[in-house]
Amino acid sequence: MGTEGAVADAAAPGRVERKRGRRIQEILTTAAELFGAQGYEAVSLEDVAERLDVTKGSLYYYFASKDELVTAAIETLGNEWTARLEGLPAGREGAPLDRLRALVREHIGIAVREYPAALRLFLAPQEWPSAQQARIKELRRRHDQVFRRVLEAGVASGDFTVTAIDPVLLCMHAAMSQTPVWCAHLTGRARERAIDQYAETLLLLVGHRPG
Amino acid sequence: MGTEGAVADAAAPGRVERKRGRRIQEILTTAAELFGAQGYEAVSLEDVAERLDVTKGSLYYYFASKDELVTAAIETLGNEWTARLEGLPAGREGAPLDRLRALVREHIGIAVREYPAALRLFLAPQEWPSAQQARIKELRRRHDQVFRRVLEAGVASGDFTVTAIDPVLLCMHAAMSQTPVWCAHLTGRARERAIDQYAETLLLLVGHRPG
DNA sequence: TCAACTCTTGACTCCGGAGTCAAGAATCGG
DNA sequence: CCGATTCTTGACTCCGGAGTCAAGAGTTGA
Numbered sequence: 197m198g199t200e201g202a203v204a205d206a207a208a209p210g211r212v213e214r215k216r217g218r219r220i221q222e223i224l225t226t227a228a229e230l231f232g233a234q235g236y237e238a239v240s241l242e243d244v245a246e247r248l249d250v251t252k253g254s255l256y257y258y259f260a261s262k263d264e265l266v267t268a269a270i271e272t273l274g275n276e277w278t279a280r281l282e283g284l285p286a287g288r289e290g291a292p293l294d295r296l297r298a299l300v301r302e303h304i305g306i307a308v309r310e311y312p313a314a315l316r317l318f319l320a321p322q323e324w325p326s327a328q329q330a331r332i333k334e335l336r337r338r339h340d341q342v343f344r345r346v347l348e349a350g351v352a353s354g355d356f357t358v359t360a361i362d363p364v365l366l367c368m369h370a371a372m373s374q375t376p377v378w379c380a381h382l383t384g385r386a387r388e389r390a391i392d393q394y395a396e397t398l399l400l401l402v403g404h405r406p407g
Numbered sequence: 408m409g410t411e412g413a414v415a416d417a418a419a420p421g422r423v424e425r426k427r428g429r430r431i432q433e434i435l436t437t438a439a440e441l442f443g444a445q446g447y448e449a450v451s452l453e454d455v456a457e458r459l460d461v462t463k464g465s466l467y468y469y470f471a472s473k474d475e476l477v478t479a480a481i482e483t484l485g486n487e488w489t490a491r492l493e494g495l496p497a498g499r500e501g502a503p504l505d506r507l508r509a510l511v512r513e514h515i516g517i518a519v520r521e522y523p524a525a526l527r528l529f530l531a532p533q534e535w536p537s538a539q540q541a542r543i544k545e546l547r548r549r550h551d552q553v554f555r556r557v558l559e560a561g562v563a564s565g566d567f568t569v570t571a572i573d574p575v576l577l578c579m580h581a582a583m584s585q586t587p588v589w590c591a592h593l594t595g596r597a598r599e600r601a602i603d604q605y606a607e608t609l610l611l612l613v614g615h616r617p618g
Numbered sequence: 619t620c621a622a623c624t625c626t627t628g629a630c631t632c633c634g635g636a637g638t639c640a641a642g643a644a645t646c647g648g
Numbered sequence: 649c650c651g652a653t654t655c656t657t658g659a660c661t662c663c664g665g666a667g668t669c670a671a672g673a674g675t676t677g678a
Binding site (some may be wrong): 619620621622623624625626627628629630631632633634635636637638639640641642643644645646647648 | 649650651652653654655656657658659660661662663664665666667668669670671672673674675676677678
């Protein structure tokens with residue numbers, strides 16, 4: 197790796213390394229998309245390679261095995277997603293109900309619009325190689341954490357009437373995970389309306405009465 | 408039924424045929440279990456055969472292909488399940504809230520205790536060969552129908568405060584479909600308690616306030 | 619321009635699952 | 649008990665996906 201110039205700057209990667217990094221990101225994004233859509237078994241590395249206009253061998257230059265590729269893809273996708281949820285300003289301030297609504301909408305929105313991919317992880321965790329399962333659980337834990345904080349805030353302030361947080365969390369997560377399935381055939385405004393209506397329905401779980 | 412006397416009754420199948428029927432049922436039950444647990448791609452016919460203590464060739468004596476076997480398995484399992492939901496007395500009489508509670512408990516109970524199998528159908532319908540998808544949709548439609556009737560009854564009687572039935576239906580179904588996933592590690596009384604608590608949580612979706 | 623390095627290719631092996639089939643075992647009806 | 653029928657077996661082919669690798673194309677830095 198890179199000794200560039202007389203004084204090699206350890207912090208700044210060279211051109212080659214940056215290019216390598218970008219390539220890897222491309223691969224991970226594409227992989228996440230395909231695996232998310234069709235599942236681990238149903239997607240071959242040949243499929244992934246074809247989508248990238250390269251050959252299988254090229255993928256093996258960057259990743260040692262199918263498992264390793266999938267692991268990395270889950271990792272990347274999970275981090276990005278969680279970061280967006282955690283970074284939502286609405287998730288941290290305002291009335292608990294509004295915060296929760298914002299979170300739910302964001303979660304569903306990401307799922308439906310950007311990573312229909314990702315949810316398959318939560319839908320059927322057993323389907324993934326056991327090496328991935330710990331990773332998936334951790335991802336799930338972090339998502340739950342974001343929601344749990346808001347739920348607790350709402351319970352503390354009296355805005356939410358929830359006797360047990362855990363089942364509400366499970367139920368919400370399950371419902372959000374299913375959205376890409378039934379949303380698949382919708383687009384545009386119809387889809388947005390469906391998302392909003394669904395989010396509103398989920399708020400019933402914390403005692404919110406609409407209207 | 409059939410004493411095979413001098414006069415062969417055309418309506419009553421002979422011994423051979425009954426035996427054949429039983430064998431087919433055995434195969435379908437086992438297949439449903441395995442495919443449900445691990446998914447279409449992950450289970451080979453060799454796996455199914457091994458579980459039945461026969462060889463693959465034997466399965467091909469009864470079914471022309473993997474697809475045909477899976478189709479039949481889905482069909483059988485779906486019919487049985489739907490029949491049980493539709494046949495629940497509690498599903499037809501009494502206060503809407505009690506009827507709904509009974510339905511939810513039964514649905515989750517079957518899913519968790521008897522066919523952890525089955526739910527994978529609803530979790531990720533795209534994962535199944537397209538030939539099966541119409542069948543799965545039909546099965547789902549029939550389940551929804553059972554729940555829809557109760558929801559409508561509750562809305563009509565004023566017991567439920569629901570502004571839109573469809574999202575509630577979607578949400579409930581999604582939540583119920585996930586139960587085997589998070590319930591997998593529970594057994595005995597702990598599991599029963601979890602099921603009850605979860606069912607109670609789902610009732611929040613129709614405006615029920617606990618306590 | 620050249621040498622070193624990075625990346626890509628395509629042909630290869632290996633393996634496991636789908637599906638086939640002739641032959642033999644088990645069962646049935648008489 | 650025997651012939652016919654039903655069922656099961658195990659060895660077979662075929663195919664597609666995982667993983668390997670030597671050789672060549674593309675880049676980079678001097």
